[in-house]
Amino acid sequence: MKILVGVDGAEGGVDALALARELAPADAELLAVLVAVTDAHPSRAVNLDFDRYVREDALVHLGELRTEHPDLRGEVLEASSVAAGLQLAAERHEADLLVVGSCRRGVVGRLFAGDDARQTLRHAPCPVAIAPRGHALRSGPVVRVGAGWDGGEEGEQALAFARTLADGLGGDVHVLGVVPCRPLDGPVGPNEVRAAVDELRDELALLPGVTTASAAGDPADELARFGGEVDVLVVGSHGRGPLGRVAIGSVSEALARRCSRPLVVVPRVRAPASVG
Secondary structure: OEEEEEEEOHHHHHHHHHHHHHHHOOOEEEEEEEEEOOOOOHHHHHHHHHHHHHHHHHHHHHHHHHHHHHHOOOEEEEOHHHHHHHHHHHHHHHOOOEEEEOOOOOOHHHHHHHHHHHHHHHHHHOOOEEEEOHHHHHOOOOOOOEEEEEEOOHHHHHHHHHHHHHHHHEEEEEEEEEEEEOOOOOOOOOHHHHHHHHHHHHOOOOOOOOEEEEEEOOOHHHHHHHHOOOOOOEEEOOOOOOOOOOOOHHHHHHHHHHOOOOOEOOOOOOOOOOOO
């Protein structure tokens, strides 16, 4: 498994690296990627000095990281945005997983404060793992791998990737299926909800080798609650395009903001990675 880690010399990169090490099986390849955002100033004359400063600063951060983690490979990429740089790195290295942090300080951390979040998750060619803020301070072994299940292709890919992680780490897979039941869905009687939950429970019972549970409610709320009970939560994509899964209001975007534990969002168009 090839794992890319977005780093930037700030807390978000530290959290991402801690999560990457937790998710990496024994034979995994880890590569730290630091994106130097260049050509960002409207004046080209200023750009030359600005770009030089950004490149040098990125190399300094990478050198510090390599000193602290001598076993870690790393590289600096120049791009017009962090999202573009991480996408390029993931494609170039044929990554199986991209790991980023969600701290608001630092370049990578700001991914989750604006459009770079949507761009990274929409266009990365592989699953994206998000380390919650402060994760490095409470990191530990991954034993319980959770997966959100919806009975469709997205749920199947989420479950497959959850199995991949669990197999590589010697953990167990726990699956939660949710019957959507929100005010916006219109009036739904308790009997209908109960019948839907029973049907979902029967469907989940057919999944081999996993522990299952079912619930009714807002999917983001239920999955966020479930995410707090596992070591990492894996969910699938529901958007258009390779990773068009974070349209405003989507479950994945809500979980990226609210889940207290690490979150992995799996793309629709790529088969899950295999260990080894």
